[in-house]
Amino acid sequence: MAYDSSMAAGGMSASPSNSENPTVAIDVMSGDGGLPVIMDAVRRLLARRKDVHLMLVGDEARIEADLQRKPAPEGRTTIVPATEVVTMEDSAAVALRNKKQSSMRLAINLVKEGRASACVSAGNTGALMAISKFVLKTVPGIDRPAISTTIPAIDGHTHMLDLGANIDCTAEHLYQFATMGSILAQAVDGTAAPRVGLLNIGSEDMKGNEQVRDAAQLLAESNLNYTGFVEGTDIYTDRVDVVVCDGFVGNVSLKSSEGVARMVSHYLKQEFNASVWNKLVGVFARPILKSFGDRIDPRRYNGASLLGLRGVVIKSHGSADKVAFANAIDIALLEIALDVPNMIRTRMHGAVPVT
Amino acid sequence: MAYDSSMAAGGMSASPSNSENPTVAIDVMSGDGGLPVIMDAVRRLLARRKDVHLMLVGDEARIEADLQRKPAPEGRTTIVPATEVVTMEDSAAVALRNKKQSSMRLAINLVKEGRASACVSAGNTGALMAISKFVLKTVPGIDRPAISTTIPAIDGHTHMLDLGANIDCTAEHLYQFATMGSILAQAVDGTAAPRVGLLNIGSEDMKGNEQVRDAAQLLAESNLNYTGFVEGTDIYTDRVDVVVCDGFVGNVSLKSSEGVARMVSHYLKQEFNASVWNKLVGVFARPILKSFGDRIDPRRYNGASLLGLRGVVIKSHGSADKVAFANAIDIALLEIALDVPNMIRTRMHGAVPVT
Numbered sequence: 001m002a003y004d005s006s007m008a009a010g011g012m013s014a015s016p017s018n019s020e021n022p023t024v025a026i027d028v029m030s031g032d033g034g035l036p037v038i039m040d041a042v043r044r045l046l047a048r049r050k051d052v053h054l055m056l057v058g059d060e061a062r063i064e065a066d067l068q069r070k071p072a073p074e075g076r077t078t079i080v081p082a083t084e085v086v087t088m089e090d091s092a093a094v095a096l097r098n099k100k101q102s103s104m105r106l107a108i109n110l111v112k113e114g115r116a117s118a119c120v121s122a123g124n125t126g127a128l129m130a131i132s133k134f135v136l137k138t139v140p141g142i143d144r145p146a147i148s149t150t151i152p153a154i155d156g157h158t159h160m161l162d163l164g165a166n167i168d169c170t171a172e173h174l175y176q177f178a179t180m181g182s183i184l185a186q187a188v189d190g191t192a193a194p195r196v197g198l199l200n201i202g203s204e205d206m207k208g209n210e211q212v213r214d215a216a217q218l219l220a221e222s223n224l225n226y227t228g229f230v231e232g233t234d235i236y237t238d239r240v241d242v243v244v245c246d247g248f249v250g251n252v253s254l255k256s257s258e259g260v261a262r263m264v265s266h267y268l269k270q271e272f273n274a275s276v277w278n279k280l281v282g283v284f285a286r287p288i289l290k291s292f293g294d295r296i297d298p299r300r301y302n303g304a305s306l307l308g309l310r311g312v313v314i315k316s317h318g319s320a321d322k323v324a325f326a327n328a329i330d331i332a333l334l335e336i337a338l339d340v341p342n343m344i345r346t347r348m349h350g351a352v353p354v355t
Numbered sequence: 356m357a358y359d360s361s362m363a364a365g366g367m368s369a370s371p372s373n374s375e376n377p378t379v380a381i382d383v384m385s386g387d388g389g390l391p392v393i394m395d396a397v398r399r400l401l402a403r404r405k406d407v408h409l410m411l412v413g414d415e416a417r418i419e420a421d422l423q424r425k426p427a428p429e430g431r432t433t434i435v436p437a438t439e440v441v442t443m444e445d446s447a448a449v450a451l452r453n454k455k456q457s458s459m460r461l462a463i464n465l466v467k468e469g470r471a472s473a474c475v476s477a478g479n480t481g482a483l484m485a486i487s488k489f490v491l492k493t494v495p496g497i498d499r500p501a502i503s504t505t506i507p508a509i510d511g512h513t514h515m516l517d518l519g520a521n522i523d524c525t526a527e528h529l530y531q532f533a534t535m536g537s538i539l540a541q542a543v544d545g546t547a548a549p550r551v552g553l554l555n556i557g558s559e560d561m562k563g564n565e566q567v568r569d570a571a572q573l574l575a576e577s578n579l580n581y582t583g584f585v586e587g588t589d590i591y592t593d594r595v596d597v598v599v600c601d602g603f604v605g606n607v608s609l610k611s612s613e614g615v616a617r618m619v620s621h622y623l624k625q626e627f628n629a630s631v632w633n634k635l636v637g638v639f640a641r642p643i644l645k646s647f648g649d650r651i652d653p654r655r656y657n658g659a660s661l662l663g664l665r666g667v668v669i670k671s672h673g674s675a676d677k678v679a680f681a682n683a684i685d686i687a688l689l690e691i692a693l694d695v696p697n698m699i700r701t702r703m704h705g706a707v708p709v710t
Contacts, residue, residue, distance in 0.1 A: 152618070202481075236614035236615055245607070248556055253611040255588045256588070256590055256612050258587065258588050260615045261615055285640050289626075
C-alpha cells in the first residue's frame with residue numbers, strides 16, 4: 001500500500017480505499033502469550049479473510065523464524081521491525097516518552113501515516129491509550145477517547161463504555177461517551193435511535209454522584225435517545241443498547257462479570273464431575289454444555305475499541321489466545337468497513353451541547 | 356423481653372442475654388412482595404429456629420388477618436402496630452423526618468430500646484441507612500455505616516463492602532470499611548488475619564483514583580492484613596477474604612454480577628430446551644442442574660449487614676421471596692450471636708490511624 005502523505009497531515013487516518021483491501025497493523029510483541037500466540041492468530045485470520053493484509057510489527061528475527069516454522073499466505077504480510085517493547089509494568093508516560101521504537105508505537109504510527117487502517121494490540125492499556133491519543137489525536141468534540149466493547153445480553157447485546165481509559169470523568173465526558181456509543185450502535189447494529197442508559201446505583205433521579213446526575217441532565221436535553229438511569233443488572237438484558245459510565249466503574253463491572261462467569265462455569269463442571277453417574281450424564285450432555293460454553297466464551301467478545309480517535313485502534317485482552325486475538329482483528333476490520341472514526345467525526349458535529 | 360432503659364441511653368443496643376433467646380424486629384411492610392411474603396418468611400424461620408422471638412412491625416389488622424389464615428407458633432411473635440410505610444420512592448430525608456410511625460422506623464427503634472437485638476427490612480436502602488444511622492448512631496471511629504454482604508467465590512466466599520450506602524468516599528472511609536470487613540471476617544469465618552484487598556482497575560500501584568491510592572497507603576501502614584489492590588475478577592476467587600470499595604462501585608459490581616448470573620442461567624435453560632433430545636438429556640441432568648442452580652441461587656446470599664452501627668440492621672433484597680427473606684433473618688441471628696456491633700466497637704479502638 002502506497003504511503004499517502006495527505007493522511008499524515010492532521011486529517012483522518014483511514015483512506016477510503018482501505019475498506020476494500022484493508023491493512024491492519026498488528027503489535028506482535030503484545031499479550032501474555034507473546035509473539036507465538038499473536039502469530040497463530042495472524043495465520044488464523046489470514047486463512048479466514050482473503051482480502052486482508054497484515055503488517056507485523058515487532059522483533060524481525062523472531063517474526064521471520066516463526067513464519068519459517070509455520071508459513072503465512074504468500075504476499076499477505078509485511079514485517080515492520082521494532083526494537084523496543086512496551087511492558088505491562090511501563091507507565092503510560094514512560095511508554096509514550098521513552099519507547100518511540102516500540103512495536104506498539106510503530107503500529108499506531110502506521111495508522112497515522114495511512115499505511116494501515118487500524119492497529120490491534122494486546123498490550124498495556126494505559127500505554128496504548130496514551131500513545132494513540134498523542135499520535136492519532138481525538139476527533140473534534142471529543143476530549144478523551146473511551147474504551148468500548150460489546151457485551152452479550154439475554155436478548156442481543158449491549159455496547160458499554162468507558163471500560164477503563166478514564167478514571168475521573170466529568171458530566172461532559174460521560175455525555176461524549178454516550179454520543180460515541182450511540183453512533184457506534186447505529187453503525188454496528190443498524191439501529192436508528194439506539195437507547196442510551198446511564199449506569200447508576202438506582203433508577204430514582206436522586207441517586208448517584210454529581211457527575212452522573214449532571215450527565216443525566218445533559219443527555220435529557222440532547223438529541224440522543226436517552227432512556228434514563230440503568231443498574232448493573234440491565235447491562236445483561238435488552239433494556240438499552242448503550243450503557244455509559246466512567247472507566248473505573250466500567251472496568252470493575254466488566255471484570256466482576258468475568259469473575260462470576262468463570263465461577264459459574266467452574267461450579268457447572270464440578271457438578272457434572274461429582275459422581276460416576278453425573279459424569280455419565282455429562283457425556284450425553286456434552287454437546288449441550290459445549291453449545292452453552294460457546295455462548296459465554298469470553299473469546300467471542302474479545303476486542304475493545306478505543307473510540308474517539310482519528311483512526312481505528314483495538315485493544316485485545318492480554319490473556320487472549322489465537323482465537324480471541326483473531327476476533328479482535330475482526331473487530332478492527334468491522335470498524336474499518338464502517339469507517340467508525342469518520343462517522344464519529346461527522347455526527348459529533350452539532351451534537352455537542354454548548355457548555 | 357423487659358425494656359432495658361440503660362440500652363436507650365447511648366450504649367450498645369444489644370443486651371448480652373439476647374444472644375440466647377434472641378428477638379428480631381421484622382419490617383413486615385417491606386419488599387416487593389409485601390406483607391404476605393414477609394409473613395411466610397416469618398413462619399419459615401420460626402419453624403426452623405425454636406429459640407427465636409420475632410416482633411412483627413406493621414399494619415396490625417393485616418398482620419392479624421394473615422396469622423389467622425396461617426397461624427405462627429404460639430407465643431413466639433409480638434405485633435407492633437405501625438401506621439406508616441416508607442415507600443421505595445421516599446427520599447432518605449423524607450423517610451427520616453416525616454415517617455416517624457413507619458414500620459421501618461419503629462423496627463429500628465426497637466433495637467435502640469433494647470427490645471429487639473436486630474431488625475430486618477427489605478425496604479428502601481437509603482431510608483434504612485439514614486434512619487439506622489440517626490436512631491442507633493455509629494460506633495466510635497466509624498463515620499458512616501457500610502453495607503456488607505457475603506459473596507460466593509470459587510473456593511469459599513468473600514466479604515464485600517460498601518455496596519451502596521456511601522457514594523463518595525474518602526480514603527479514611529475506605530480504611531474504616533476495611534477494618535469493619537476484617538473484623539466481620541474474623542468473627543464469621545474464624546480467620547485470624549483476614550486478607551483485605553482494595554478494589555481497583557489494575558494491580559499496578561499507579562492505577563486507580565486518588566481516594567483508592569490514598570486508602571492503599573493507610574491500609575499498608577495499618578495492622579490489617581492488607582494484600583494490595585484486587586480487580587473485579589478477584590471477588591469470585593479465593594484471593595482475599597475482604598474486598599473494599601466505595602458504594603457506587605460496589606453496587607454496580609454486585610448488580611452486574613447478578614445480571615451475568617441470570618443471563619448464564621437463562622442460556623443454560625435455553626440450551627437444554629433447544630431440541631427434544633436436549634430436553635430428554637435434561638431430564639437425566641435435572642438433579643445435577645438443580646444442585647448447580649442451588650449453588651448460584653441468589654436467595655442463599657440474601658441479607659446485607661449495615662456495619663458500623665450500635666446494633667444489628669440487616670437489609671434484604673427488595674425482591675426476596677420467603678426463602679430469601681428467612682435467610683436474611685438468619686444473618687441477623689448470626690450477627691447477634693457473634694455480637695458484631697460490640698466486636699467492631701472494641702476492635703476499632705486503637706485500630707484507627709491518627710489523621
